[in-house]
Amino acid sequence: MLNLWDPHAGLAVGAALATAFLLGMVHGITPDEHTWPITFSYAIGSYSTRKGLLAGLIFSLAFTLQRALASELAYLALDRWFTMGPTIDYVVYLLVGAAMAVAGFQIMRGRHWHLFGSHRAGPETAPDLQDPRPWMPAVHGFIAGWGFGAFAILIYTVLAPAMPDAALGWLPGALFGLGTMTIQASAGALFGWVSRRLGLDPAAVRRVALITAGRTLGWGGLVFVAGGVFGLLFPGLAGFSLATGLHIHNLDHLGIALVLVMVTVLGIGLGTLISQTRYWARQARTAGTAGAGTAG
Structure with a gap:
C-alpha cells in the first residue's frame, strides 16, 4: 500500500513515482493557495469550457516544469535554500500577488476596481476589458511552484532521493505536477463551463467573466x-x-494558506461572480420589460 501521508525513504522507483503522481492529485483537489485562486481567475475569465481547460493546462504545465526542475535540484543536493521553510512561502506570496495584481490591472485596463459594485455602462462597452493572455497563467504557474509546504518537502527529501541517478531526479517533481494538472485542468474546464451558463447574453457573460477574473x-x-x-x-x-x-x-x-484561498476565491471571486450575474440579470429583465411595454 502506498502511504500518501508519510512516505518513507527507501521507496522503490515505481512506488516513488506512483506516490508523486497521487500526491499531485491530492494537491490539485485540496484548497491550496498556490493553485486554486489562479486557476479560478483565468478559467472563469475564459468564459468557455475549452478555454478554461486550456488555462488550467497552461498553468499546470508551467507548475510541472518548476517542480521537475526543483526535484532535480533536490536530487543534486542543491536545495539548501529550501531549509528556509515558511519564509520561502511568504516570498512566493509577494511574487505571486504582484503578478496577479499586474494581470488583474491589465484585464481591467485600470477600471472597475471597486469590489462587487454594479456598472452603469451596458455590456456593449465590454471592449474596455481585455481577455487574459496565455502567458499569464504560465508565469503564475512557474512562480507559484516555488512555494514550500508539506508536498514539496516529501518530493525534495523523500521521492527525489529515491531515484537511482541524476538523469531521473526530475521525474518525481514532474509526476507530481502532472497529477496536479489532471485535477486543475478539469477544474479550469468546470469554471469555464460555469461562466458560459450564467443565463445572460454573450456580451454580458464576457463582461461578468472578465470583471470576476x-x-x-x-x-x-x-x-x-x-x-x-x-x-x-x-x-x-x-x-x-x-x-x-x-x-x-x-x-x-488550517492557517494563513486557507485564509488566502477563502478570501481570494470565495470572498472576492465568487462574491464578484454572484453580484455581477445578479446585476446583469436584472438589467436584462428591465430591458425585456421595457421592450414589452413599448411593444404593447
Whole structure:
C-alpha cells in the first residue's frame, strides 16, 4: 500500500513515482493557495469550457516544469535554500500577488476596481476589458511552484532521493505536477463551463467573466502581497494554525494558506461572480420589460 501521508525513504522507483503522481492529485483537489485562486481567475475569465481547460493546462504545465526542475535540484543536493521553510512561502506570496495584481490591472485596463459594485455602462462597452493572455497563467504557474509546504518537502527529501541517478531526479517533481494538472485542468474546464451558463447574453457573460477574473487577480493579488508582508514581519503570528486531525496534506492544519484561498476565491471571486450575474440579470429583465411595454 502506498502511504500518501508519510512516505518513507527507501521507496522503490515505481512506488516513488506512483506516490508523486497521487500526491499531485491530492494537491490539485485540496484548497491550496498556490493553485486554486489562479486557476479560478483565468478559467472563469475564459468564459468557455475549452478555454478554461486550456488555462488550467497552461498553468499546470508551467507548475510541472518548476517542480521537475526543483526535484532535480533536490536530487543534486542543491536545495539548501529550501531549509528556509515558511519564509520561502511568504516570498512566493509577494511574487505571486504582484503578478496577479499586474494581470488583474491589465484585464481591467485600470477600471472597475471597486469590489462587487454594479456598472452603469451596458455590456456593449465590454471592449474596455481585455481577455487574459496565455502567458499569464504560465508565469503564475512557474512562480507559484516555488512555494514550500508539506508536498514539496516529501518530493525534495523523500521521492527525489529515491531515484537511482541524476538523469531521473526530475521525474518525481514532474509526476507530481502532472497529477496536479489532471485535477486543475478539469477544474479550469468546470469554471469555464460555469461562466458560459450564467443565463445572460454573450456580451454580458464576457463582461461578468472578465470583471470576476480581473478583480480576483487584482484584489486577490493585493491580499497575497499583504499575506507575504505579514508573514515576513510577523512569522510567529503568520505560522499559527489549528490542527484538524485529518491526515490529508493542506487540510491537516488550517492557517494563513486557507485564509488566502477563502478570501481570494470565495470572498472576492465568487462574491464578484454572484453580484455581477445578479446585476446583469436584472438589467436584462428591465430591458425585456421595457421592450414589452413599448411593444404593447
